[in-house]
Each structure stands twice: as structure tokens, then as C-alpha cells.
Amino acid sequence: MKMIEAVTDSLPDLDSDKKAKSLFNFGKCRVCKDKATGIHYGVASCEGCKGFFKRSVEKNEKYVCYFGYKCEITPKQRKKCKFCRWKACLAAGMSFEGIKMGRIPKIEKERAKFCTDSLSDEEQDPKMDVDIDVQAKNSPSSNSLSPVPYNGDLVPVKKTYPDLVYFDQPSVKVINSDDFLVSFEIDKLLEPQLERSHLVFSMLRDRCYQLFVQFTEKYEKQYDRALRVLRKLEASLVNENLSKAELWENFVKETSYHTKTSFMYVKQLPGFETIDPNDLITILDMNIFILYGLRVQKLFINGEHYIIHDNNVQFNRNNMYKCFGIDLTNRIMYYHARLNSLNMSNQEISLLIPYVLSSTKSDFVDPDSIRTVNEYYKHALAQEFLVSKRSPTFINQLAQYLSYTVEISNKCRNLQITDS
């Protein structure tokens, strides 16, 4: 008997043959290239990606990529970046609208087989290389996804899932890209006639850059240090054992330093001396966080924060979590990642700052002066963008990214109230 049992047990081939007959080969998972176990949410996919998609939708997850928004999704690496995996799920065409219960009609099955086979034969990698524009939400035309699960008309092309859920689309504008684009066009058209203005603008440009260099001197040194750490020439400064209270104390000190030096800096910006001192304080107060972000922008590298606080403490993501909580930290990191992707020059940032500051809306004592200053910087910045050959897309993106700071600033203020 034992022999027989052993023999029958050792003959899984029969079983698997039976199973193999009933099991349709779905090829590779269209999300991660693992073995697909069936059509899940409209896409041939593995159990892992099926579950991941379900969990993501159920919990209305808001993922963030810390590695440049183009992570490769493979069976081994798929757990590393939820954002890119989620993006891949959508790119593959997963959606709840695509759900279909029950038996698959024979013709559809054949069609699916044909498509999956031909897809796994020729490398489909280029599909995933499509530059992932996380801003696709409001510009469905250009970079939005075009999921094509299967060709042909027998299997309907699945609709894209509404969209990635990022942080809520901000409604408040920090800068007005429309106004800006108009000025951009005027500068382009009237370039020869604006020579005199150009002189003014180039003076603005030089002075602002000079001030910006002073303003960011401390962080420029930290940037060099960060690069050394990244190249493993210097040990990391991370201290994971600091308490929230200690980290908070550091943060408060840094903020205090920032506020003081910002005031000195802003006062020297060309044109800002014409602004009423009370208004200047209002402007600074309303923009203190956005200004800090632009000041230390360079220190956000590859999804990590390399700012160094007092006592040589790197205020990295983990330390930020402790201080700010996950949501705010993610928002900040996300904002900087997006802004970083624009690769703005120091010249651009040095003109962007006064432009943003003078774009502030509030009940000012003397709003006219601010408006005048704002006009000058708008043209100077447009000029600078022209030199850098920036596209209107760039300007729209910049405006959009900057608007993320509104929510961040609000949350930063709330932090101060609840934690001090």
C-alpha cells in the first residue's frame, strides 16, 4: 500500500496534466512580468499585482515615488515603489470597469492568447519607458496613459482608471501662469524694441543672482557635503536616535535662522525698498515656507533630504516623518521632486523668488508698489526663461508645482500651533 501511495504521490504529472488542461496560459503579468494567473481587473496579471491593485483602490492610496518616477517593475523589485507599480497597473489597463465574471468566450480567449504571446515574444519594455507625467490629471492630451490591453475589437480596450490619486489638485495659485505666458509671448515678439528694458532686466538679473548666492551660501556648502556623502567619500550624517523633541528643537532653530536672514535678503531685492515695510512683513510671513523650499531646493536629491541642522543632524526623510508626520513629509518630498525635475538654474530661481513674493495677494497698505515690482520681475523672469529656452509647458508645470506649497504652508503653520 505504501508503495502504491508513494507511487501515486510521486506522480503529480498526471494531476498537473489535468490541471494544465484546465489552466489557460495567460503568459506574463502585464504589470510586473511575473507569471499571470488570470485576467484580473481586465489585465492578464499575477496574484500579487491583482491584490496590490485591489488594496490600492480600496484604501484610496496616495503613493509617491522617491526615485524619479520611472522605476522598473519586476517580480523582485515591484515592492520597492508603490507609486510606479500603481502607475504600471494603470498603464496595463487595470480597472474596475473591466471586470467581467464568469467564463471567457472561446474567441476572446484565443485572441487574448495571441496577444499575450506576441507581446511576451517581443520585448514590451519600451511601453513602460513612456515618460510618466504625474501631472497627466489635467492634461489628458499629451502624456496621459493610453492603455491597450489587447488589440482588436473583440476585447474592448479597457478604460483607464480615473487617474492616479495624488495629493488633491490645489485650487489656489501661487503664480499666474496665464499672465506669465502672455508676457512670455510679448517678450518673444517685441524683443528688438525692448532693448532699454533689457538693460534694466539684466541689472535685475545680476543683482538678484548675487543676492541669491549670498542667501544660499550656507546650503551650497551642505550641497557639496551631500555630494560627498552620495559618492561615499564621507560618512552619512544620519542620526536615527534623536527624539522628536530634539528634532523639533533643531527645526525651530533652523526656521528662526531662515526667517531672520530672509528678512535681510528680501529687503535688499531690487524694487523691494519701494514696498511699505508692513507689507514686506506680510509678504514674508505668507511666503516663509515657500521661500525656504526654494532656498534649499538643491538639497533634495534622489528623493532624500540632505539638509543639515544643528549638531550635524541630517534632516532626512525619517527624521522628517518624526517631526512632521507622513502626510506632510510626503507632500514636501513630492513637491521638491517635481520642482527638481524642472532643473531650474540658480539664475531662474533667483528671479523666481522676488516674482513669487511680489505675486502675493493680501490687504496691503500700498498694493500699487507691489504690483509694479511684480510686473518688472514678471518680465525679467520671462526674459530669463526665454534665454533658457523654456516652453509654455514648463511654465504651466512650474505654476502647478508651486501651488503645492499652499497646502504645505498651511500644514506647516498648523504644525507649529499643535506642537509648540
Next chain:
DNA sequence: GTAGCCTTGATT
């Protein structure tokens, strides 16, 4: 949280 396996119920 992830993913392999199992149950349930819809569809042919």
C-alpha cells in the same frame, strides 16, 4: 503589506 491558495458566485 504581500501573495499564494481557496471559496464563492457569475457566466457560458
Next chain:
DNA sequence: AATCAAGGCTAC
């Protein structure tokens, strides 16, 4: 009845 995917369960 057979076949399929969604969702539940649960060991990692």
C-alpha cells in the same frame, strides 16, 4: 457542469 475572476484567508 465547467470555467472563470473576485474576494477572503492567512502564512510570511
